[in-house]
Amino acid sequence: MVKLPRRLAIAGIVVGIGVLIFWLCANKYNLFHLPTAEQASKMHANYTAPPIFWALRKATVFLCPGLVLGIVTMDMGTGANLIMWSIAIIVNGAIYYCLGFALRAVASKWSG
16 A cells, blocks of 8 residues: 555655756757857846746746755755755655655545
């Protein structure tokens, strides 16, 4: 009877790892064609990021709420950010587990 919470916990961890890999690739390969700091300073605030960029950032916070911890490690370097991502992925698994537990409780109450 504990299958749903465990499966959702695993899904939460996989989603967190997937989001991490996506944003690492997006930053490395500049998938959204964002300007560098020098290019942005020459634009005099005439640049806005593509709407898909902002939509994916909002979806990231929705899918992986543990990333709010990133506020603590902002601008601390790659090592601190990877530790923060690891903690966020574990917290994400716990949040998804609790969601699965709640869904299972509601389903068992409806079924009788």
